[in-house]
Amino acid sequence: MKILMRGNEAMAEAAIRAGCRCYFCYPITPQGELVEYMARHLPRHGGVFLQAESEVAAINMVYGAAAAGVRTMTSSSSPGISLKMEGISYLAGARLPAVIVNVMRAGPGLGNIAPAQGDYFQATKGGGHGDYRLIVLAPSTAQEAAELVMLAFDLSDRYRVPAMVLADGMLGQMMEPVELPEPIPPEKIPEKPWALTGAKGRSPNVVSSFDLDPYRFREVLRALWQTYREIERNEVRWEEYQVEDAELLLVAYGTMGRICRTVVRKARKEGLRVGLFRPITLWPFPYEPLRKLAEKIPVLLTVELSAGQMWEDVRLAVEGRAKTPFYGELGGVVPTPDEILSEVKKHVRD
Amino acid sequence: MSVTEVKVPAGYVPVYTKPKSLSEARFTYCPGCHHGIITRLVAEAIDELGIQERTVGIAPVGCAVFLSDFFRCDFVQAAHGRACAVATGIKRANPDLIVFSYQGDGDLAAIGTAETVHAANRGENITVIFVNNQIYGMTGGEMAPTTLPGMRTVTTPEGRDVRTTGYPLRMSEMLAQLDGPSYITRQAVFDVRHVQMAKKAIIKAFKNQIEGKGFSLVEIVAACPTNLRVSPVEGNKWVVEQALKYFPLGDLKVRD
Numbered sequence: 001m002k003i004l005m006r007g008n009e010a011m012a013e014a015a016i017r018a019g020c021r022c023y024f025c026y027p028i029t030p031q032g033e034l035v036e037y038m039a040r041h042l043p044r045h046g047g048v049f050l051q052a053e054s055e056v057a058a059i060n061m062v063y064g065a066a067a068a069g070v071r072t073m074t075s076s077s078s079p080g081i082s083l084k085m086e087g088i089s090y091l092a093g094a095r096l097p098a099v100i101v102n103v104m105r106a107g108p109g110l111g112n113i114a115p116a117q118g119d120y121f122q123a124t125k126g127g128g129h130g131d132y133r134l135i136v137l138a139p140s141t142a143q144e145a146a147e148l149v150m151l152a153f154d155l156s157d158r159y160r161v162p163a164m165v166l167a168d169g170m171l172g173q174m175m176e177p178v179e180l181p182e183p184i185p186p187e188k189i190p191e192k193p194w195a196l197t198g199a200k201g202r203s204p205n206v207v208s209s210f211d212l213d214p215y216r217f218r219e220v221l222r223a224l225w226q227t228y229r230e231i232e233r234n235e236v237r238w239e240e241y242q243v244e245d246a247e248l249l250l251v252a253y254g255t256m257g258r259i260c261r262t263v264v265r266k267a268r269k270e271g272l273r274v275g276l277f278r279p280i281t282l283w284p285f286p287y288e289p290l291r292k293l294a295e296k297i298p299v300l301l302t303v304e305l306s307a308g309q310m311w312e313d314v315r316l317a318v319e320g321r322a323k324t325p326f327y328g329e330l331g332g333v334v335p336t337p338d339e340i341l342s343e344v345k346k347h348v349r350d
Numbered sequence: 351m352s353v354t355e356v357k358v359p360a361g362y363v364p365v366y367t368k369p370k371s372l373s374e375a376r377f378t379y380c381p382g383c384h385h386g387i388i389t390r391l392v393a394e395a396i397d398e399l400g401i402q403e404r405t406v407g408i409a410p411v412g413c414a415v416f417l418s419d420f421f422r423c424d425f426v427q428a429a430h431g432r433a434c435a436v437a438t439g440i441k442r443a444n445p446d447l448i449v450f451s452y453q454g455d456g457d458l459a460a461i462g463t464a465e466t467v468h469a470a471n472r473g474e475n476i477t478v479i480f481v482n483n484q485i486y487g488m489t490g491g492e493m494a495p496t497t498l499p500g501m502r503t504v505t506t507p508e509g510r511d512v513r514t515t516g517y518p519l520r521m522s523e524m525l526a527q528l529d530g531p532s533y534i535t536r537q538a539v540f541d542v543r544h545v546q547m548a549k550k551a552i553i554k555a556f557k558n559q560i561e562g563k564g565f566s567l568v569e570i571v572a573a574c575p576t577n578l579r580v581s582p583v584e585g586n587k588w589v590v591e592q593a594l595k596y597f598p599l600g601d602l603k604v605r606d
């Protein structure tokens with residue numbers, strides 16, 4: 001059965017179905033509906049909903065709940081995510097699973113509440129301090145947002161690496177029919193023998209990212225990076241659309257990926273052989289599949305709601321095998337399919 | 351240096367032993383540091399209440415950062431100042447656990463002010479041990495929010511000037527104004543009598559949590575002899591003659 005929902009609501013319901021039982025937040029637009037949905041529904045499932053005094057507090061509550069072994073989530077939008085970065089680094093360092101949703105808005109600074117993709121660097125290249133990675137999943141529809149929230153919980157638990165769902169204001173606000181994923185039965189959620197449950201009949205568990213000895217800490221981080229390499233091998237996800245005969249490949253994620261689908265259809269109607277490559281995992285980024293396509297497609301046009309952040313990863317993947325022009329909009333402006341199509345026409349052979 | 355082994359005479363019964371909740375690890379505190387006494391008191395309280403197997407401690411950033419090494423309890427290390435938020439997360443996730451944080455004055459009353467005030471105001475059912483040594487011990491003796499007027503620190507080399515750096519923050523008095531907390535008290539450990547009183551307060555703060563009474567905080571006015579650049583004995587004197595002037599001892603809020 002399909003239900004008409006906003007992306008924000010779909011993500012909230014998916015979190016509950018994934019077994020999230022502790023949710024901590026601080027209000028910010030454009031993710032307000034996620035907070036409201038959790039406030040209404042999570043307690044009915046026996047879960048904890050708590051509005052914290054700040055994003056800093058919220059992410060540290062997540063840190064505590066995750067250490068106690070519970071599936072836990074927080075959500076926010078760009079300025080709030082900046083405040084969470086310290087806590088995210090601690091989660092990564094202490095090997096705690098948790099899900100963070102970022103419904104991006106335009107920045108830097110207070111910016112505005114219109115959809116944007118300016119937090120790509122922050123999400124995929126660090127943001128917080130230290131040598132760590134986040135699993136970053138980028139949905140392009142409310143349906144996919146629900147599915148990726150479920151996946152985020154699974155991957156985060158499996159690898160003990162925090163996962164971020166990187167959405168944007170458009171996706172969060174837009175209503176569309178969603179077929180909700182089945183709830184995960186509690187017994188399917190992995191055991192957490194490392195969690196803090198009281199040292200009864202076992203030696204104490206310690207959750208920490210702290211180690212003064214550089215040689216010992218190096219080993220901790222080596223193990224962490226081994227996990228990251230495993231994630232890079234196993235978890236890369238992307239979507240290809242009409243790429244077989246393409247002469248120009250649009251590369252776009254999230255809301256922009258969805259708009260570019262329309263661009264492909266429009267271009268095809270005009271006889272232009274355009275395809276789309278849509279990364280779903282932004283980290284790990286689909287370098288290999290993109291590189292393969294760059295071997296046969298001469299132009300890869302990256303389109304983003306930013307000044308060109310994912311563009312850097314596209315160029316790293318392509319390494320000069322094809323032309324890599326860029327088209328982006330700033331400040332919360334969302335280009336129309338026709339605007340993108342005229343950009344396409346500048347690069348496609350006639 | 352040579353080590354002389356002491357032979358234990360036959361029939362000797364030790365009366366002062368390590369609390370069960372402490373591990374074999376040696377404390378990393380300086381000689382004469384009040385942290386050592388306070389850490390031990392917390393362990394004694396946990397032993398006496400028989401809660402070691404369901405207690406989760408939260409180590410701060412500060413000289414007590416190694417706390418998880420000292421205790422035989424589950425432990426988590428929190429970011430600087432965030433212990434009360436972390437405690438909230440743990441306690442809400444699993445209310446059967448006994449959750450305590452142990453924090454310095456920089457941690458609790460500067461960078462973590464918001465987390466502390468709001469956890470207290472929500473009446474979170476947790477226990478907070480607050481070590482007020484009027485200094486940032488771990489980073490080398492910088493001014494803390496609790497540093498006394500005129501007190502020399504490495505960042506107030508001419509003495510704390512209240513006109514530019516404000517006054518010692520009386521966190522416990524602030525928290526006692528709130529409706530949320532159930533127990534706020536200020537104690538000290540400069541002599542045996544006060545050590546006993548501090549221990550009683552710590553036990554009460556844990557008992558409150560066991561009984562579901564809500565937020566309890568025990569502030570302990572302490573000495574950091576290393577950064578005061580004084581002997582342990584003079585450290586005790588400093589607490590009595592200087593610190594207690596600004597931080598009078600006693601219960602600030604008791605809700606029964």
Ligand SMILES: Cc1ncc(C[n+]2csc(CCOP(=O)(O)OP(=O)(O)O)c2C)c(N)n1
Pocket residue numbers: 411412413414430453454455456457458481483485486487488489494
């Ligand atoms: C975000 C952040 N800022 C600064 C520090 C550096 N730092 C470590 S301990 C400390 C002060 C500790 O003082 P206090 O809380 O009073 O504890 P004490 O060592 O005196 O017991 C500071 C500023 C840090 N670790 N993290």
Ligand code: SF4
Pocket residue numbers: 378379380382383384385413483487488573574575576577
């Ligand atoms: S620096 Fe001060 S507070 Fe830290 S261990 Fe030494 S005496 Fe104690």
Ligand SMILES: [Mg+2]
Pocket residue numbers: 454455456481482483484485486487494
């Ligand atoms: Mg201090």
